[in-house]
Amino acid sequence: MKSNLFTVIFAIVMGVVCSLVLTAVAEWITPRREANEKAERYRNVLEIFNIAVAEGAANQEIIKTFEEKVxxxxxxxxxxxxxxxxxxxxxxxxxxxxxxxxxxxxxxxxxxxxxxxxxxxxxxxxxxxxxxxxxxxxxxxxxxxxxxxxxxxxxxxxxxxxxxxxxxxxxxxxxxxxxxxxxxxxxxxxxxxxxxxxxx
Amino acid sequence: MKFLLRILDKVRPAFEADGRFAFFKPLFDAFDAFCFSSDETTKCAPFARDSLDIKRYMSMVIIGLLPATLAGLYFFGWRILPVIVVSYAAGGAVEVLFGIIRKETINEGFLVTGLIFPLTLPPGIPLWIVAVGMALGVLLGKEVFGGTGHNIFNPALVGRAIIAVGYAKPMTSAWIKPGARLWGNLGGYLTSPDAVTIATPLVQAKQQVYEPIANMFWGNVSGCIGETCAAAILIGGVFLLLMRIANWRTVVGIIGSFVVLNVIMRALSPEVFAPVGFNVLAGGLLFGAFFMATDPVTSPITNPAKWAYGIFIGCVTLLIRSLTVYTEGVMFAILLGNIFGPLFDEVVFRFRFRRYRLEI
Amino acid sequence: MAQAPVPIGGPTAKSTFLAGLWANNPIFCQILGICSALAVTTRLENSLVMGVALIFVIAMSNLAVSILRHLIPRRIRMIVEVAIIATFVIVFDQFLKGYYWEMSKQLGPYVGLIITNCIVMGRAEAYALHNKASLSVVDGIANGLGYAVILAIIGASRELIGTGKLLGYEVLSGNWYVPNHFFIYPPGAFIALGLLIWLIRAIKPQEDDSSQSGAGS
Missing domain, CATH: 3.30.390 (Enolase-like; domain 1)
Incomplete structure (x- = not known):
């Protein structure tokens, strides 16, 4: 049986490591995720206006077309x-x-x-x-x-x-x-x- | 017949354990038993629940179904014959397959399933859907549980539920306008399914348009093959009740609770719930109550549980019919009733045997 | 937790791998991870991604737990395992949201729910806590693969029967094939999974029925 102190320290270290990892991931992903959401909404609008967008068009391309025209x-x-x-x-x-x-x-x-x-x-x-x-x-x-x-x-x-x-x-x-x-x-x-x- | 008996006896050795066609023994036995009284006794349920043997039991049900079948034939034409034949062929194929794999004899139970199933379908249904539904019904409703007597659900309803959900479009639109002349549609097999379609009374009822009661009673309305003619169903159903094949408690429980709940609910919100007389005669309520809910394998054993089971089915049918997207609720209500049946039995057993337990 | 027979001298990479994939397959032997197997298998593509997610999460969490196995205090080991698993699940979920947006929308909450998948926790408890890191990774991959293969089979059959397509391409022509929508509804999943387990158990020799563990989420 390990000492209580070690248990507490271990728990704290685990918590810190996990939250650091998650923060880093969120920092890295959030801008991309928001661009995805925006591009999806814009793509639907462009399709209604019958403005051609390539099937696999990148997010920036969709957002750019949208902002130019709509x-x-x-x-x-x-x-x-x-x-x-x-x-x-x-x-x-x-x-x-x-x-x-x-x-x-x-x-x-x-x-x-x-x-x-x-x-x-x-x-x-x-x-x-x-x-x-x-x-x-x-x-x-x-x-x-x-x-x-x-x-x-x-x-x-x-x-x-x-x-x-x-x-x-x-x-x-x-x-x-x-x-x-x-x-x-x-x-x-x-x-x-x-x-x-x-x-x- | 004697001639056939002689032939059967002559080829019998070939199907015995070491014969050339031993593989097909189940098929041979089935044919033999269908034509002549079997010299064997039933080895599995439902023998313990009635004094009849399974074969007599099944033939009684088929006689009870005849009026409804003939009414379907009269109103919707010769087309329902191939529907029935396809149903038997598909169900029989699955049954024979499992008989051969499991080396068991084929049970007569499927003769009833194979006739009930087509009677619950729209008359214009494509034949391949009939085959798929019946095969899946026998496979998933019966064989996976171990065959006749072991199943929890009514196999015909399992098959119907799968195709009702899977092929929603044909199952809700393949209606044929019933024949109104003296000879009905008998002359018109070739009425192609999409020639004259007409909404069923229950579909119209959602718009609060109610078919006259007389038409509903005699069956001159659109609907599933065997469910439209209330008169024919009552003849067959009362026959089954008199022969003590169908249990009156289940039937009275279903129809009684349906009527009572309908009267109450219609008083509260007449725009949602149809009039009682219309509702009882419409759709598959009578057909389900007399022929499907009373199935001895899937309904409860004890009498109080049969009451509970009937009341449950009646109430659920009305609620599904009036409050959901589905126009008819009998099928789902009976399947749900099948699930709860053993539970009702269990409660009854607990109460009855509590005394004995206390003594121990 | 059911365990496959362990060869004398401790598990080897090969025995561990085969146990996870077949002899002690999480789905059809242990009946674990059923919720997600039922929920995401409407299409083959979803099933494949879900399988990859699970392989990744089990392998990584097994690795982490196994490395830390002498350090983790016994009293808080479950919490530690959950924290590790949750971290990897969220990493994968975020990755999908950033790079495979469409897929992430389709899978909805089910990637996040891998945290509660009994298979992951079960492998950490039953294997990674007692075996060295390299073997634990093999065990994680094998169990994830055992899960993924079953999911792929169910996903393929449901998509094929229910829509006539595979991975979105039409396989059974709409000219003669009418899709049976029943199989893309939830009850279709129960029936497809049940039939598959029935079939596999009919093929696979039954050793000892008492070793079957109960159902889990």
Whole structure:
């Protein structure tokens, strides 16, 4: 049995060594990690604006392209109200899904209502049913639809598959009513938030 | 028949221990036992739970299932015949494989599983999904536990659960519009699955559109092959109750608790819970209560436990049906009931034998 | 803790290696490390990275514990082991966050949870405390590899059946293969792991059932 003093000293030395190692690692990694997070967010926005980014593009490249072309509107750069590229607009849309949070972006044309692109880059919906919202088949259905009606109210509706008519209706995913309802809710919420911020 | 018996007796030596085809003995025995009464007695459960032997037991269940099968045939057409044949072929293949590996005789249990399983599927289901579901059901629901009598879960429901989750799309959309004419869909095998599809009453009920009760009772609605015609299920089910094959406590427990809970919940929130009459006849509640929950292997043994098991299944069915994304909850409710069944038995044993323990 | 038969004259590098990989494999013999084996195996790529993480952590923590084995006071040895393991796990986690961002997002909390993986602690307690450093590293690598191989098999089968792909490349063509999503759900993991253990135990001669240790996280 070793002495109490030795035990205490050993514990202190172990603690110091471990924390030194962890501090060093954190110092080394943190800038890279933050760049990763930023680049990921920027890449999603660039894709909505249809600005080409190479598949394996480095973080700096993405951040540089983004900062050259896109303006962030809003007080908190990590959680902006919307993005501007020339007069094209991208609105962040987020909300609860069926199983987990859904995050996406809605791209609008110069008129501020015609949709150019939609993406849901984060979702955990049922694979094969609600999970299809991330697929191109679904997101393409939004293109050239209108987010707001002539009075400026959010008007886009997801309707039962095969029934979509006109500028304000999009076919929902068949067999995924619950997910479609959540998507509808988060699009309307994003549109309302955008209107209120734009008015400021 | 005599002719067949003579042939079987003649080739029997080839299948005995040192014969040329000893390898296929299980297959031979199965065929033999299916055609003629076996000269052997059952060696494994569920013999202790009923005075019937397993073969008579299984043939009674098949007779009980006939009305529902015929109703399915009438409403959805000849297409359900290949569905049943594929189910038997796939289940039988797995059964024979394990019979050969384990050198055991093949049990008649799969004759029931092989018929119940297709009756729980949408009529327009692709045949290969039927095969995958039945094979996985027999493998994972029965063989991994050691074969008939050892399984915890109803094999047909295990297979159905796997394909319901795995192939969610066809399992929730391959509905066929039931035939409304006098001869139903009997003339129309060639109705291709995606020709006339129609939402089931339970799907419509989520939008608070309720099918008329009469249609629900006679079965002229969309749904799984064997579950739509309440009248046929009741005929077969009451037959099983009278023959004492299905235990009335389980059946009454399920339907009774379902009705009671539904009445209470509908009074509290009518927009979420459907009307009682509709709900009892819709979906697979009756089919599950009479034919699946009463399976002797996977349901509890003691009478109080059978009550608890039935009430558990009835309540869980209603909650899943009304409060979750799933439109139907019978399948999951019975599987959960299978898990809790032994626990209910255990509680009953504890109470009954407490006296004896205290004396020791 | 179950131990493989130790050859006379103490363990050699070869016997240690084979024990970890097969005879006393952490997953199918000791049923340890099941949580992560179930959670991350939705795709082969995740399983491989998780396997590499575990090999790294066990080898390094075994090495450290073995070097310090005469110094560590008995009374606080568990705490010391946990501190060492936690340090290496965080190093690996940070490394992924810095250099393999996508992968780190996919694995989520499971890399951090290696700290609670019984295999790591178990090897430190059962092996590294009693054997010299070089052998301890071999033991760590072998056990990590035993875990990684099982994870890779489960990951490959779940990804293949559940999505028709392997490492993200389409293997079974979508023209005729309909993926069974059941296998990328959690219950699919239980069934895949259960079937694999069933199969291996059917092949592997059973020595003594009483030596099987209980389940762990």
């Amino acid at each position: 303006t962030i509107v809003g007080d908190d750069p990590a959680n902006p109200d919307y993005y501007l590229y020339g007069r094209l607009i991208a609105i962040p849309a987020q909300g609860p899904g069926l199983w987990g949070p859904i995050e996406g972006l809605i791209g609008l044309a110069r008129d501020g209502t015609t949709i150019t692109a939609v993406s849901f880059y984060k979702q955990e919906e049922t694979p094969g049913l609600g999970g299809e919202i991330a697929g191109k088949d679904f997101t393409d259905r939004f293109v050239n639809k209108k987010l707001f009606d002539t009075r400026g109210q959010p008007a886009l509706k997801l309707v039962r598959p095969g029934r979509a008519k006109g500028d304000y209706e999009v076919d929902a995913i068949s067999g995924a009513t619950m997910t479609s309802d959540k998507v509808q809710a988060l699009i309307t919420a994003a549109a309302e938030k955008f209107k209120s911020k734009e008015a400021e």
